[in-house]
Amino acid sequence: MKAGTLEPTAGMQGTWSTRMRAAARITTAAPGRKDRHLGDRVFFWLMALAGISVFALLALIGVFLFTASYPSIRTLGWSFIWSKTWDPNSGEFGALAFIFGTVVSSLVAMVIAVPLSIGIALFLNELAPRSVARVVGFLIEMLAAIPSVVYGLWGFFVLAPWLRTEVQPFLGEWLGFLPLFSGPPYGVGMLAAGIILAIMVIPTISTLSREVFRAIPRANREAALALGATRWETMRLSVLKSSRVGMFGAVILGLGRALGETMAVTMVIGNSNEISASLFAPAQTMASIIANEYAEAIDVTHLSALAQVGLALFAVTFVINAIARLFIWRVKGGLR
Amino acid sequence: MTSAQLQGYLAVGYAKRKFVDRLMRLLLLVAAIVALTPLFSVLFYVLSRGLGNLNWAFFTEVPKPIGESGGGMANALVGTATLVGIASMIGVPWGIAAGVYLSEYGRSRVANMVRFGTDMLASVPSIVIGLFVYALVVVPMGGFSAFAGGVALGIIMVPTIARNTEEMLRLVPNHIREAGLALGLPRWKVILRIVLRGSVSAITTGIMLSIARVAGETAPLLFTAFNNRYWHQGLDQPIASLPVQIFTYAGPPDEVWNGQAWTGALVLLFFVLVLNVTSRVFFRSGSVGRE
Numbered sequence: 001m002k003a004g005t006l007e008p009t010a011g012m013q014g015t016w017s018t019r020m021r022a023a024a025r026i027t028t029a030a031p032g033r034k035d036r037h038l039g040d041r042v043f044f045w046l047m048a049l050a051g052i053s054v055f056a057l058l059a060l061i062g063v064f065l066f067t068a069s070y071p072s073i074r075t076l077g078w079s080f081i082w083s084k085t086w087d088p089n090s091g092e093f094g095a096l097a098f099i100f101g102t103v104v105s106s107l108v109a110m111v112i113a114v115p116l117s118i119g120i121a122l123f124l125n126e127l128a129p130r131s132v133a134r135v136v137g138f139l140i141e142m143l144a145a146i147p148s149v150v151y152g153l154w155g156f157f158v159l160a161p162w163l164r165t166e167v168q169p170f171l172g173e174w175l176g177f178l179p180l181f182s183g184p185p186y187g188v189g190m191l192a193a194g195i196i197l198a199i200m201v202i203p204t205i206s207t208l209s210r211e212v213f214r215a216i217p218r219a220n221r222e223a224a225l226a227l228g229a230t231r232w233e234t235m236r237l238s239v240l241k242s243s244r245v246g247m248f249g250a251v252i253l254g255l256g257r258a259l260g261e262t263m264a265v266t267m268v269i270g271n272s273n274e275i276s277a278s279l280f281a282p283a284q285t286m287a288s289i290i291a292n293e294y295a296e297a298i299d300v301t302h303l304s305a306l307a308q309v310g311l312a313l314f315a316v317t318f319v320i321n322a323i324a325r326l327f328i329w330r331v332k333g334g335l336r
Numbered sequence: 337m338t339s340a341q342l343q344g345y346l347a348v349g350y351a352k353r354k355f356v357d358r359l360m361r362l363l364l365l366v367a368a369i370v371a372l373t374p375l376f377s378v379l380f381y382v383l384s385r386g387l388g389n390l391n392w393a394f395f396t397e398v399p400k401p402i403g404e405s406g407g408g409m410a411n412a413l414v415g416t417a418t419l420v421g422i423a424s425m426i427g428v429p430w431g432i433a434a435g436v437y438l439s440e441y442g443r444s445r446v447a448n449m450v451r452f453g454t455d456m457l458a459s460v461p462s463i464v465i466g467l468f469v470y471a472l473v474v475v476p477m478g479g480f481s482a483f484a485g486g487v488a489l490g491i492i493m494v495p496t497i498a499r500n501t502e503e504m505l506r507l508v509p510n511h512i513r514e515a516g517l518a519l520g521l522p523r524w525k526v527i528l529r530i531v532l533r534g535s536v537s538a539i540t541t542g543i544m545l546s547i548a549r550v551a552g553e554t555a556p557l558l559f560t561a562f563n564n565r566y567w568h569q570g571l572d573q574p575i576a577s578l579p580v581q582i583f584t585y586a587g588p589p590d591e592v593w594n595g596q597a598w599t600g601a602l603v604l605l606f607f608v609l610v611l612n613v614t615s616r617v618f619f620r621s622g623s624v625g626r627e
Contacts, residue, residue, distance in 0.1 A: 043524030044441060050433030052446065054494060055453035061460065064471040119367025127364060136368055138616070143375050145612045147552025149579045150601045153586050154378045157385075157594070199374045206371070230357035253459075260461025262555035263579075267586060287463050287555070294467070295480075295559040310467040314460060321459040325452070 069308035071300060080308060086273045093305035097275050101283040105265065106258040108194025109201060114251055117205035125213045126235050144203035152267030155196045160187035160268055168280055179277040188270040191279040196264045201254035208253060212246030212331055213239055249327030256320040260313060262287040286313045386602030389595045398566055405592045409600055411567050412581040419561060419577055420551050422486025427493025428543055435501025440527055458495035465491055466556035474560055482568055482575035485561025489550040500542030504535045541615040548611035552604055554579035578604050
């Protein structure tokens with residue numbers, strides 16, 4: 001860095017007023033023309049470049065994905081979304097089955113994960129003694145640290161066989177009249193994917209929900225208790241009711257994670273391009289079709305169709321996460 | 337309504353409320369237990385199925401062809417280390433610089449956009465990053481390579497490190513910066529020598545956590561670093577990695593391969609959990625990393 005030549009003595013050359021002003025706006029503004037030091041300017045622009053390039057990178061991802069999927073966008077148009085035939089051999093590419101798979105597996109995950117996560121957050125924040133809360137909270141965070149591929153391995157060899165021999169026959173017997181729980185138990189399939197996704201998003205939703213609950217003043221709880229409310233009524237009245245916006249943000253953020261999760265899903269969903277009403281049936285998600293076929297695809301249309309699936313996934317997760325951020329920022333009070 | 341009736345009514349009401357209270361408290365406890373079950377189940381199975389194959393050969397030998405027993409994942413271990421090394425060379429300086437920008441110059445409109453962009457980049461599915469790097473690096477270079485895999489992982493590291501660095505530098509009180517400036521130090525020196533130096537351990541924690549995260553990433557490597565059954569022949573060649581190897585070995589119904597996959601998972605999980613635990617002991621900072 002050129003600025004290395006500017007020793008502390010050189011720094012003293014600024015008048016006191018510039019120094020004071022610099023001190024006053026230390027974290028408030030970028031150095032303008034008044035910053036006399038070359039070193040400061042160089043440093044600022046280096047840091048700003050690193051920051052702005054993160055933003056540029058995001059835009060670049062969109063542009064590259066669009067370019068890569070352009071051949072497919074041109075030839076297939078909107079039929080890409082509505083057609084459910086995906087046959088690389090005959091050059092037919094419709095992503096409906098994968099969109100369906102992504103949406104349904106994420107919905108199953110949310111149905112399981114949301115009550116559990118909020119339950120955990122309430123338990124840790126409102127009920128558990130501090131020592132228990134610390135240990136359990138730590139373990140929940142470890143749940144987030146386990147790599148996706150390890151979940152996939154466990155899901156394939158442990159969860160799916162268990163679903164096939166225990167859970168699915170049971171569900172089929174009692175709820176088999178619903179199309180959702182009909183059909184032969186395969187183990188791998190939509191249900192397995194949904195459960196794995198639920199496990200993976202629980203830490204996200206519960207950690208954020210805890211932060212939301214923590215922001216509620218103690219006095220609110222004390223007020224409810226003083227009116228004679230039970231512990232549960234206190235939680236319902238003074239905690240849950242006033243944190244709906246924040247919890248919604250947490251759930252949407254969890255949804256964003258579930259939509260884009262790849263490896264674990266690829267390993268347990270059974271990889272079938274059919275749309276089935278049953279949760280027992282194998283399926284395919286947008287992420288898993290890319291993981292399964294991209295490395296082997298040779299044909300240009302095939303590659304660009306897969307890139308288009310990726311573009312759609314990028315767009316959807318972007319919108320979902322942007323919504324989640326807005327909600328969470330609203331709770332946390334501005335940008336953080 | 338006599339007072340006895342009223343009392344009876346109130347008693348029933350209270351009994352019901354008390355029952356609901358007990359029930360819900362029990363359910364909340366059950367929720368916590370249910371959510372932790374998978375953690376213990378994963379740990380149990382990874383240990384019980386992975387420990388059997390854990391031997392010296394696993395760390396020193398390359399894989400044997402399918403059907404033959406023995407062999408190891410040495411090439412994949414070296415591969416993961418190489419990929420994480422390349423990723424860190426890209427992700428660490430970039431992430432820290434972006435974090436410094438957000439913390440020290442972070443009040444402008446542009447900075448808010450960058451902050452938003454960082455959050456959005458953190459939430460891009462890793463497989464999409466893989467597609468991007470495929471178009472950015474693999475296509476121009478004409479093939480899968482260790483370098484491409486490293487770039488993909490590096491991009492994933494940037495937003496995590498940036499936000500963590502920002503949060504940690506925010507904790508440095510302003511009067512420390514003011515003291516530095518009052519001594520006549522130029523601002524860049526104040527930031528580098530005082531603000532950053534004081535937060536080294538906190539920033540290191542963030543780096544460790546993001547390394548733990550990318551070391552387990554599989555999806556972005558499938559079509560960037562690809563895989564390699566042998567030792568890699570250079571950074572412009574495909575390279576094996578532990579997660580991809582686990583994925584590959586989990587698929588075919590072959591006892592030996594599946595066993596190796598479990599052992600690979602054990603080693604990977606051990607590495608990731610050790611990094612997570614030590615970084616929390618090293619610097620207690622609540623939840624950084626995957627959020």
